Amino acid sequence: MSTTSSHQTWGGRFSEGPNARVAAFTESISFETRLAPYDIRGSIAHARMLSTVGVLDADEFKQIEAGLTAIEGRIEAGNFPWDPALEDVHMNIEARLTEDIGALGKKLHTARSRNDQVATDVRLWLRDTLDSLEVEVDRLRHGLIGLAEREADTIMPGFTHMQVAQPVTFGHHMLAWQAMLARDAERLREIRQRVNRLPLGAAALAGTTFPIDREMVARELDFDSVIDNSLDAVSDRDFAIEFVSAAALIMTHLSRASEELILWMSPAFGFIDLPDRYCTGSSIMPQKKNPDVAELTRGKTARVTGHLVALFTLMKGQPLAYNRDNQEDKIPMFDAADTVAACVSLFADMVPHIQVHADACREAARRGFATATDLADYLVRKGVAFRDAHEIVGNCVQHAIAQTCDLADLPLDALRRFSDAIGDDVYEVLTLEGSVAARNHIGGTAPDQVRAAAARARHALGTQAG
Ligand code: ARG
Numbered sequence: 001m002s003t004t005s006s007h008q009t010w011g012g013r014f015s016e017g018p019n020a021r022v023a024a025f026t027e028s029i030s031f032e033t034r035l036a037p038y039d040i041r042g043s044i045a046h047a048r049m050l051s052t053v054g055v056l057d058a059d060e061f062k063q064i065e066a067g068l069t070a071i072e073g074r075i076e077a078g079n080f081p082w083d084p085a086l087e088d089v090h091m092n093i094e095a096r097l098t099e100d101i102g103a104l105g106k107k108l109h110t111a112r113s114r115n116d117q118v119a120t121d122v123r124l125w126l127r128d129t130l131d132s133l134e135v136e137v138d139r140l141r142h143g144l145i146g147l148a149e150r151e152a153d154t155i156m157p158g159f160t161h162m163q164v165a166q167p168v169t170f171g172h173h174m175l176a177w178q179a180m181l182a183r184d185a186e187r188l189r190e191i192r193q194r195v196n197r198l199p200l201g202a203a204a205l206a207g208t209t210f211p212i213d214r215e216m217v218a219r220e221l222d223f224d225s226v227i228d229n230s231l232d233a234v235s236d237r238d239f240a241i242e243f244v245s246a247a248a249l250i251m252t253h254l255s256r257a258s259e260e261l262i263l264w265m266s267p268a269f270g271f272i273d274l275p276d277r278y279c280t281g282s283s284i285m286p287q288k289k290n291p292d293v294a295e296l297t298r299g300k301t302a303r304v305t306g307h308l309v310a311l312f313t314l315m316k317g318q319p320l321a322y323n324r325d326n327q328e329d330k331i332p333m334f335d336a337a338d339t340v341a342a343c344v345s346l347f348a349d350m351v352p353h354i355q356v357h358a359d360a361c362r363e364a365a366r367r368g369f370a371t372a373t374d375l376a377d378y379l380v381r382k383g384v385a386f387r388d389a390h391e392i393v394g395n396c397v398q399h400a401i402a403q404t405c406d407l408a409d410l411p412l413d414a415l416r417r418f419s420d421a422i423g424d425d426v427y428e429v430l431t432l433e434g435s436v437a438a439r440n441h442i443g444g445t446a447p448d449q450v451r452a453a454a455a456r457a458r459h460a461l462g463t464q465a466g
Contacts, residue, residue, distance in 0.1 A: 023084065023085060023087070024084070026087065026324075027084045027087050027088065028087065028088045028089070028327050028330065029082050029083070029084055029086065029087065029088055029089060029092060030084065031330055031331055031334065032088065032089050032330050032334075033075075033082060033089060034125065034334065035089050035118075035121040035122065035125055036072070036075050036080075036089050036093065037072060037075070037076075038120075038121040038122075038124035038125050038128075039089050039090055039093055039117070039121045040068045040069075040071065040072045040075075040093060041124065041221065042117065042120045042121060042124065042200060042221065043064075043068055043093070043108060043117075044064075044065050044068055044069075044220075045200075045217050045220035045221050046108070046111075046112055046200060046217060047061050047064045047065060047068075047108055048061055048065070048216075048220060049212060049213050049216045049217045049220070050110060050111065050210075050212075052213060052216060053210070053211050053212060053213055054211075055110055055111065055210055055211075056107060056110075060104055060107065063101050063104055064097070064101065064104065064105070064107075064108055066101075067097045067100050067101040067105065068093070068097060070100065071093055071096055071097060071100070080096070083095075088114070088118075089121070090114050090117050090118065090121075091114075094108060094109060110210065111201075111203065111208040111210040111212050112200060112201075112203055112208070113202075113203045113204035113205075113234070115202070115203070115204050115205065115234040115321070115322040116199045116200045116201065116202040116203055116204075116230075116233060116234050117200070118326075118327075119199035119200075119202075119233060119234055120198065120199050120200045120221075122240070122329070122330075122333075123195050123196070123197070123198075123199065123223075123239065124221065126195050126239065126240070126243055126333075127192060127195055127196055129243075129337050129341075130188050130189075130191060130192045130195065130243065131192070132341070133188060133247075133337070133340065133341055133344065134185050134188045134189065136341060136344045136345050136348055137181055137184055137185045137188065137250065137344055138185060138461060139345075139348040140181060140344055140347050140348035140351060141178050141181050141182060141185070141457070141461055142348075142458075142461060143347075143348055143351035143352045144174045144175070144177055144178040144181070144351055145174075145175070145178055145454050145457050145458050145461070146352055147171070147174045147351060147352065147354060148170075148171035148172070148174040148175045148178065148450060148453075148454045148457075149171065149450075149451065149454045150171070150356075151169065151170035151171045151174065151356050151358075152169055152171035152447045152450040152451050152454070153169065153171075153447045154169055154170035154171065154356055154358045154361060154362075155167050155168075155169060155170075155358075155361060155362050155365055155432045155433065155436060156168060156169070156170050156173065156271060156361035156362070156364065156365055157361070157364045157365040157368050157370050158173075158370070158445070163368070164364070164365065164367070164368020164369065164370050165370065166370050166371075166373055166374075166435065167365045167370040167371065167432045167435045167436050167445075168436065168445040169436055169445050169446075169447055169450050170356055170358075170361060171447070171450040171451075171454065172445040172449075172450050172453075175450065175453050175454060175457060177253070177257050178457055179457075180253040180256075181250070181253060182457070182460065182461075184246065184249060184250045184253060185464070186464075187246045187249070188246055189464075191239070191242045191243055191246055193224065194238075194239055194242065195239045195242075195243070196222075196223050196224045197218075197223055197224060197225050197226065197227045198214060198217060198218040198221065198223040198225070198226045198227060199227050199233035199234060200214070200217050200221075201214035201217065201226065201230070201233075202227070202230035202231075202233035202234045203230065204234070204321075204322070205230060205231055205234055205235075205320075205321035205322060206230055206231070207230045214226040230321075231320045231321040232320075234321050234322045235318065235320055235321040235322050235323070235326070236315075237311065237314070237315055237326055237329050238315070240311055240329050240333050241308070241311045241312060241315065243333065243336070243337075244304070244307050244308045244311055244332060244333060244336045245308055247304050247307075247308075247336045247337065247339075247340040248301070248304045248305045248307070248308045248336070250340050250343075250344065251297070251300065251301040251304045251305070251339070251340055251343065252301060252305070254297050254298075254301070254343050254344070254347060255297060255298045255301040257294075257347075258291075258294035258295065258297045258298040259294075259298060261274070261291055261294040261354075262291050262294050262295060262298075265291050269360070269364070270357055270360040271356065271357055271360055271361050271364070272354050272355060272356055272357060273354075273355045273357065274291055274293075274350065274353070274354060274355070275350075275353045275355075276289065278291075278293050278346075278349075278350045278353070279291055279292060279293075280292045293346050293347075293350060297343045297346070297347070300339050300343060303335070303339060304335075304336045304339050304340060306332075307332035307333070307335060307336045308332075308336075310328075310332045311329060311332055311333070314326070314328050314329060362432065365432050366406055366408075366432060367406070369397050369400065369406065369407055370432065370435065371407060371408070371429065371430050371431070371432065371434075371435045372393050372396075372397055372407065373393075374429040374430065374434070374435045374438065375389075375393045375396065375407060375426070375429060375430060376389040376390050376392075376393045377389075377429070378422075378426060378429045379392060379393070379419060379421055379422070382421040382422075382423075383421065384419065384421050392418050392419045393418075395418045396410065396415060396418050399414065399418070406430075407430050408427060408430040408431060412424055412426070
């Protein structure tokens with residue numbers, strides 16, 4: 001049915017206004033030419049299978065294969081005129097094949113439909129897209145691990161509620177970003193497993209009357225298995241939703257990192273600087289150097305998250321089986337893929353060049369009473385109950401605020417006024433270095449733990465499956 005109506009569209013000249021508009025409204029070639037190499041690969045596998053089961057003869061297959069390979073060469077060379085009147089990538093290629101090799105080209109579509117064809121093309125494209133995205137996510141992780149090792153001893157304030165909480169090391173912070181991206185990479189590999197299943201053979205929706213060998217086509221195209229149910233195979237786009245969801249999560253992680261880079265580069269923080277080549281200037285304020293890569297990444301996160309909502313909404317009302325609605329999966333899916341790839345790649349380029357101003361980081365931790373919890377823990381070790389210790393340290397902080405100095409700057413007798421459990425060994429715990437070094441367990445911020453965690457992350461990166 002779909003082939004017949006498309007054929008009319010294809011054969012027509014659209015001289016009347018409404019028909020031309022409908023053609024422009026329904027075409028998808030203007031946004032899906034990236035599917036062409038996958039369409040051709042799928043067609044060759046399909047034709048090879050048809051010849052194996054005797055629907056085509058061996059010579060017919062050879063001619064079809066040669067014709068499709070020649071078309072692929074022309075497309076690669078940018079030498080293939082895409083015709084919107086031919087509606088989509090499938091019909092553009094098939095029409096050209098028939099032009100090139102004659103009536104035999106018309107046999108290619110035996111035992112398939114554009115419905116299972118497009119589902120196959122998109123899965124093949126997405127499999128490659130997932131693989132190349134993972135390479136870039138891993139490159140970014142690699143950069144973060146390197147930066148963590150470089151800054152394993154650099155002390156900065158750790159924040160909760162954006163208020164100085166406890167000192168952490170810059171390296172520890174970088175490894176937190178890395179951990180988020182490690183899960184993102186894991187997600188991409190998991191999604192790949194569900195993407196890598198063959199829809200072809202479902203035909204329009206119910207299967208085909210020809211004696212096809214779907215397992216063979218799956219092997220030819222490196223799919224792990226065939227999709228069992230023909231109605232499901234041509235209609236569901238849950239794999240697209242999963243991919244764009246993973247892309248939106250990656251963007252969300254990059255957006256959080258962006259927010260921090262932007263804050264840290266503000267002169268009010270002054271924690272980091274980014275090389276000029278990753279920044280832009282202002283047309284009016286000559287002094288400005290803006291972290292636009294980070295800001296735009298944060299901004300583009302909105303777009304990718306929007307695409308996820310679009311795909312969910314696209315799917316929710318669709319009855320089985322294929323509906324033309326599904327053509328609308330491409331623009332969000334392709335744009336999500338392009339956007340996330342661009343952001344991840346730029347971050348991977350930029351991260352190794354982040355300059356950290358250790359003095360400013362340290363000074364911010366010192367100013368924020370970041371070792372107050374260490375003083376409370378010290379009192380507990382001296383036999384004070386934690387709740388009482390909390391109260392005592394709160395009083396010390398109040399006093400230090402009034403004196404406009406840090407806890408470590410208060411003389412011993414001033415501290416002892418709040419608790420006689422405080423001795424002259426207290427200054428060891430009030431230092432920032434002592435504070436981070438004391439958090440010396442797996443997952444803690446001590447520089448030695450950061451170095452060990454970086455080594456584990458590097459090892460995981462080198463050995464992960466897939
Ligand atoms: N361009 C269509 C899509 O993206 C291809 C499948 C068309 N099938 C059909 N029955 N009209 O979904």
